[in-house]
Amino acid sequence: MTHSPVTTDPSPAAVGIPNRLVGKRIVVTGGARGIGASIARRAAAEGAEVAVLDRLVDEGTAFADETGCRFSPVDLTDHAGTVEVMDAVIADLGGIDVLVNNAGILRFSPLLDISVAEWETTFAINTTAMLVTTQVAAKAMIAGPDPAGHRRGTIINLASMAGKTGGAGQGHYAASKAAVIALTRVTALELGPSGITANCLCPGYVLTEMGAATRTEEDVALWSTYSPLGRLADPADVAGVATFLASDDAAYMTGQALNVTGGMIMH
Numbered sequence: 001m002t003h004s005p006v007t008t009d010p011s012p013a014a015v016g017i018p019n020r021l022v023g024k025r026i027v028v029t030g031g032a033r034g035i036g037a038s039i040a041r042r043a044a045a046e047g048a049e050v051a052v053l054d055r056l057v058d059e060g061t062a063f064a065d066e067t068g069c070r071f072s073p074v075d076l077t078d079h080a081g082t083v084e085v086m087d088a089v090i091a092d093l094g095g096i097d098v099l100v101n102n103a104g105i106l107r108f109s110p111l112l113d114i115s116v117a118e119w120e121t122t123f124a125i126n127t128t129a130m131l132v133t134t135q136v137a138a139k140a141m142i143a144g145p146d147p148a149g150h151r152r153g154t155i156i157n158l159a160s161m162a163g164k165t166g167g168a169g170q171g172h173y174a175a176s177k178a179a180v181i182a183l184t185r186v187t188a189l190e191l192g193p194s195g196i197t198a199n200c201l202c203p204g205y206v207l208t209e210m211g212a213a214t215r216t217e218e219d220v221a222l223w224s225t226y227s228p229l230g231r232l233a234d235p236a237d238v239a240g241v242a243t244f245l246a247s248d249d250a251a252y253m254t255g256q257a258l259n260v261t262g263g264m265i266m267h
């Protein structure tokens with residue numbers, strides 16, 4: 001029996017959150033739904049100017065109407081088009097302080113059956129698009145004012161627990177997310193001297209549309225037992241950590257791959 005719980009966020013107002021992101025201009029890719037929407041919503045609630053990019057035009061437009069975030073449609077696998085949209089969005093925001101590379105896809109296929117086309121599609125969105133948006137954003141951050149010894153900007157990438165552990169039936173996905181962890185470290189190493197930090201998040205199992213079509217009650221029950229907390233993640237569980245990384249409280253953290261897995265893995 002299929003079972004597709006997709007959670008909704010608690011109202012930011014009800015959570016009593018601080019205003020840690022006032023004055024920050026934030027771009028979130030894949031922000032029309034799921035973890036990206038939760039990050040965008042939370043960032044806006046903490047005072048940021050937020051622009052969301054997504055290929056889902058109706059969902060993105062509705063999200064912008066509801067939250068006051070800006071929305072730009074783009075297919076991030078169109079890498080030339082992505083550069084154009086990123087340039088326009090950053091110009092519209094008047095600069096960029098935080099890039100959240102969140103957009104991603106998950107496809108299931110046994111290793112011996114993965115086609116090169118499937119592999120390349122997964123990498124085009126999960127990894128290559130991240131390089132492209134990082135290049136545009138980092139150049140804009142470097143061109144911005146130098147806050148003399150403080151952080152000029154930060155990049156937050158969505159990797160996955162699968163990028164550390166692998167995942168049976170997820171060869172293309174796990175490999176693309178391991179590449180995200182490596183790309184994050186290179187970003188931290190190369191851009192640190194320019195005042196830019198980069199970290200990635202490695203969520204475990206988050207209740208979003210991703211994987212919902214094949215999710216069963218048995219899956220949810222089994223995976224819940226892998227966490228000492230006995231439950232799967234809400235998008236807001238990931239958004240809380242992303243918001244911390246976006247805030248100046250995380251100014252001295254860079255090159256890290258943080259698990260947000262409810263303790264499913266501890267390395």
Ligand SMILES: NC(=O)c1ccc[n+]([C@@H]2O[C@H](COP(=O)([O-])OP(=O)(O)OC[C@H]3O[C@@H](n4cnc5c(N)ncnc54)[C@H](O)[C@@H]3O)[C@@H](O)[C@H]2O)c1
Pocket residue numbers: 029030031032033034035036053054055056074075076077102103104105106125158159160161202203204205206207208209210
């Ligand atoms: N859900 C999980 O259990 C889980 C676990 C670990 C990591 N992650 C990662 O978190 C991120 C967000 O996942 P989610 O669970 O919110 O998934 P989701 O499918 O709900 O949302 C992904 C978003 O990315 C957008 N997107 C996908 N391809 C795109 C493209 N080519 N161009 C523009 N936008 C595109 C989608 O339209 C969607 O809005 C992904 O990178 C995913 O790999 C998710």
